[in-house]
Amino acid sequence: MAEQDTTSALAPRLAEQIRDKLIAGELKPGQRLSEAALSADLDVSRNSLREAFRLLTKEGLLRHEPNRGVFVATPSMSSIIDIYRVRRTIECRAIANAYPNHPAVARMRAAVEHARAARDAKDWLTVGSQNMVFHAAIVDLADSQRLNAFYAQTAAELRLSFGLLDDPELLHAPYVDLNAAILGKLEAGDTQEAAAALETYLLQSERTVLAAFSRAAF
The missing domain is CATH 1.20.120.530 (GntR ligand-binding domain-like)
Incomplete structure (x- = not known):
């Protein structure tokens, strides 16, 4: 339960960091995001990263494809x-x-x-x-x-x-x-x-x- 609470508290900050990467142009439309690479870069657990992905997917900045992973969204x-x-x-x-x-x-x-x-x-x-x-x-x-x-x-x-x-x-x-x-x-x-x-x-x-x-x- 404590781990879940920590993950929930950390996710918004991680989402903000990933959002900053998008604003800086470091991530491109259609790019597949590597959980392993990004969790190492941000020094966080994959569970926390997945929760941040969920938040950004809800915002329309990322998209999840079953069996393929998480991708940077392409604007319509x-x-x-x-x-x-x-x-x-x-x-x-x-x-x-x-x-x-x-x-x-x-x-x-x-x-x-x-x-x-x-x-x-x-x-x-x-x-x-x-x-x-x-x-x-x-x-x-x-x-x-x-x-x-x-x-x-x-x-x-x-x-x-x-x-x-x-x-x-x-x-x-x-x-x-x-x-x-x-x-x-x-x-x-x-x-x-x-x-x-x-x-x-x-x-x-x-x-x-x-x-x-x-x-x-x-």
């Missing part, structure tokens, strides 16, 4: 459309009502600077990860822990949709400067203009990801 076209609907609702509102000197703005600035350095090095995985940091910081502008927790799941699904593109440079390179432009408007106090620019940005990003989805062979 409808889920991609819904993800971007959620992003426009949350992010545009957060930045429109933002305080230009909010602590999250410094994190946005750091993400832009790190993304520029990674772009110069052609390190597109890091560029993508810094893009995720930038947009998570936008959500932080709303000062809502509930929104932050909700957005973490959305961000994991979003990064999986990015994994559908064969050319990560096509997806990530243009948005480094677009992020910088949005940040500049926010820092200048032009929050409504920043929100409008972000909405245009998100519509462009959605079209790019949906086009990649339509070309992908599943």
Whole structure:
């Protein structure tokens, strides 16, 4: 009973760690997850890991196939459309009502600077990860822990949709400067203009990801 209680208590933290790996782009759509490798990497028992898998499967981030194992989910076209609907609702509102000197703005600035350095090095995985940091910081502008927790799941699904593109440079390179432009408007106090620019940005990003989805062979 004690072991079961420990497993149940540990599972949400493990699920968060795996979710972070998804957001960082370390796990790809359709990838089979090795229980042995992941339990060793996270230094946990397989029972705890299986409970975390169950939680993430319920969230739609993983899928279980009988007699085959656990796989990273591949987003559907409808889920991609819904993800971007959620992003426009949350992010545009957060930045429109933002305080230009909010602590999250410094994190946005750091993400832009790190993304520029990674772009110069052609390190597109890091560029993508810094893009995720930038947009998570936008959500932080709303000062809502509930929104932050909700957005973490959305961000994991979003990064999986990015994994559908064969050319990560096509997806990530243009948005480094677009992020910088949005940040500049926010820092200048032009929050409504920043929100409008972000909405245009998100519509462009959605079209790019949906086009990649339509070309992908599943």
